[in-house]
Amino acid sequence: QVDVVESGGGLVQPGGSLTLPCAASGLNWNVYAIGWFRQAPGKEREASSCNGNGETFYADSVTGRFTSSRDSAKYTVYLRMNRLKSEGTGVYYCAVSIFDTCSGSQPWSYWGQGDQVTVTS
Numbered sequence: 001q002v003d004v005v006e007s008g009g010g011l012v013q014p015g016g017s018l019t020l021p022c023a024a025s026g027l028n029w030n031v032y033a034i035g036w037f038r039q040a041p042g043k044e045r046e047a048s049s050c051n052g053n054g055e056t057f058y059a060d061s062v063t064g065r066f067t068s069s070r071d072s073a074k075y076t077v078y079l080r081m082n083r084l085k086s087e088g089t090g091v092y093y094c095a096v097s098i099f100d101t102c103s104g105s106q107p108w109s110y111w112g113q114g115d116q117v118t119v120t121s
Contacts, residue, residue, distance in 0.1 A: 002026040002110045006094050008079075009115030014086055020079040020115050022094035027075070033097040034077040035108060036068065038117075040090040048092070050102035051077050057102040062088075084119045092117055 008020035022034060033052035039045040050057040051068040058066055067080040081088070094112035 002096065004094055004096055004110050004112040006092075006112040006115045009092070009117050011118045011120070012084055013121055014084060014119055016084050016119075017080070017082045018084065018117060019081070020092055020094070020117075021076050022079070022112055023074070023076045024094075024096055024110070025075060027096065031100045033100050033102055033106070034068075034070075035095045035097065035102075036079050037093045037095060038088070038090045039093065039114075040087070043090075045093070049079060052102040053100035055102050081117075084117075086119050086121075089117060089119045091115065 003025045005023045012018050033050055036049040037045045038048050048059050048062050049066055049068045051070055056068055065083045069078050091114040093114045095108035096110040097106050098109050099106050
């Protein structure tokens with residue numbers, strides 16, 4: 001059984017920072033990738049980041065501002081979001097892939113419940 005739990009989110013001003021944790025249990029940790037997806041109100045879900053086994057991916061819109069890190073001891077991946085923009089508002093979903101790469105389209109088999117992030121002044 002795989003369980004994906006998100007416990008972050010919140011309200012932040014433009015330019016502020018926020019960290020989203022994603023704890024995944026029931027996995028062979030090193031052979032999975034964890035991705036972060038943002039769904040803005042009324043828009044399609046889009047990938048923001050991917051943290052795989054030895055590789056990472058960041059969307060152009062967040063490169064240089066977001067950082068994904070992995071704490072294997074805690075079975076947790078963190079998304080550190082710096083210099084947040086108003087267009088970053090949305091629900092951030094953590095997802096787990098059965099593949100450990102971030103090189104292309106792949107199935108995301110397990111999903112967290114989503115964290116609401118609101119960036120506003």
